[in-house]
Amino acid sequence: MRKLLNTLYVTTPDRYLSLDGENVVIQSGGSEIGRVPLHNLERIMTFGYTGASPALMGKCAENGIELVFMSGSGRFLARVEGEVSGNVLLRRQQYRFADDKQNSLAIAKNMICAKLFNSRQTIERTLRDHPMRIDTEKFEHCSQLLKKSAEMAKNASDADSLRGIEGEGAQIYFSLFDDMILQQKDDFCFTSRTKRPPRDNVNALLSFAYSMAAGMCASGLEAVGLDPYVGFLHTDRPGRRSLALDMMEEFRSPLCDRFVLTAINKKIVSPEDFEKREDGAVLLNDGGRKKFITAWQKRKDDELKHIFLGEKMLWGIVPYAQALLLARYIRGDLDGYPPFMWK
Incomplete structure (x- = not known):
C-alpha cells in the first residue's frame, strides 16, 4: 500500500x-x-x-x-506534473470503457449506489448519536427514501436516469443537513446547496472540502496510471477531471460532509473565518483556510477499516486504494468495481 x-x-x-x-x-x-x-x-x-x-x-x-x-x-x-505515470495499455482500456455506454454505466452505478449508501450512513449515524436533538421521524423517513434511491440507481437503465436518481437523492440528503448542524446555528444556517459561488458559510466549507477531496482522488488515479480527465458519469470537458469527480461521489458524505459538520459543531471554525464579497460569494479567509487545512490534515491521519479490502488504513490513503481497485477492474482482474462503502 x-x-x-x-x-x-x-x-x-x-x-x-x-x-x-x-x-x-x-x-x-x-x-x-x-x-x-x-x-x-x-x-x-x-x-x-x-x-x-x-x-x-x-x-x-x-x-x-x-x-x-x-x-x-x-x-x-x-x-x-512530470511524465505521465502508468502504462499505455491501461489507459487505452480506460478510454474503451469510457466510450462504451454499458461499461461506463456499470462503473457509474456502483459509484452512485455507494454515494447514496454513504449518505444514508451519515443520517443513521446522526440518528444514533443525537436522537434527542433531531426530529427522528424525519430522519428515519429520509433514510428509507435514500435506501430506495440506491435500489433504483442499481437498476438504472442509462446515464441520464442515473443522474436524475442521484440528484433526487442529493436533495433528500441535503434537506436534513441543517438539522445535523447542532452548534453555532445563527451563523451556520444551511438552506440549499449553492456552488459557483457559495453563498453562505456552510456552502463555503462544503465547496472547499470537495475541492480538497477531488485533488486527493485525482492524485490517486494518476498514481495507479489512470487518466483523471476521462470519466464514466461526468462528461468530458476541457480542464475538468471527470474521473476524479466520479470517484469523489463516494467520499462526499463520509469524508467531506462529516468533516464540515464536525468543524462547525466542535467550533473549529467561527464566523470570523469567512469573508463576503460584493457579488455575494462567501469564502474562507486566510485564517479560516489555515484552521480548515490543519483539521483536514488530522482527518487524513484518522484510521478506518476498508470493507472490501478488509484492511485498516488512513483516510488519506483511501482514494488511492479505490483508484487501485478501479484499475484492477479495468484490467480485468476483478469482476466489478467495488466502490467505497463507509460504516
Whole structure:
C-alpha cells in the first residue's frame, strides 16, 4: 500500500516558493521565512495565486511531487506534473470503457449506489448519536427514501436516469443537513446547496472540502496510471477531471460532509473565518483556510477499516486504494468495481 507523505499547504497569497538544493524555500517580501525538505513531500498546494520559481517546478516534476495552484476559494487552477505515470495499455482500456455506454454505466452505478449508501450512513449515524436533538421521524423517513434511491440507481437503465436518481437523492440528503448542524446555528444556517459561488458559510466549507477531496482522488488515479480527465458519469470537458469527480461521489458524505459538520459543531471554525464579497460569494479567509487545512490534515491521519479490502488504513490513503481497485477492474482482474462503502 502506498505510503502517506506530507502535503505542504501555502495559504497566504504573498508567499513565493523557490528551490535551494533539495529544499523548497518559502519567501515573503524577498526574505526566507521557512524551508521544507522535498523528500518529505508528495504534494505542495498553494492558495491565492502564490508564485513559484521555474527551478522548483522542474524539481517537483522530476521527483513526482505535485505542485498545485488553487484560488483562494479552493478552486483548482493548474498543476505542474512530470511524465505521465502508468502504462499505455491501461489507459487505452480506460478510454474503451469510457466510450462504451454499458461499461461506463456499470462503473457509474456502483459509484452512485455507494454515494447514496454513504449518505444514508451519515443520517443513521446522526440518528444514533443525537436522537434527542433531531426530529427522528424525519430522519428515519429520509433514510428509507435514500435506501430506495440506491435500489433504483442499481437498476438504472442509462446515464441520464442515473443522474436524475442521484440528484433526487442529493436533495433528500441535503434537506436534513441543517438539522445535523447542532452548534453555532445563527451563523451556520444551511438552506440549499449553492456552488459557483457559495453563498453562505456552510456552502463555503462544503465547496472547499470537495475541492480538497477531488485533488486527493485525482492524485490517486494518476498514481495507479489512470487518466483523471476521462470519466464514466461526468462528461468530458476541457480542464475538468471527470474521473476524479466520479470517484469523489463516494467520499462526499463520509469524508467531506462529516468533516464540515464536525468543524462547525466542535467550533473549529467561527464566523470570523469567512469573508463576503460584493457579488455575494462567501469564502474562507486566510485564517479560516489555515484552521480548515490543519483539521483536514488530522482527518487524513484518522484510521478506518476498508470493507472490501478488509484492511485498516488512513483516510488519506483511501482514494488511492479505490483508484487501485478501479484499475484492477479495468484490467480485468476483478469482476466489478467495488466502490467505497463507509460504516
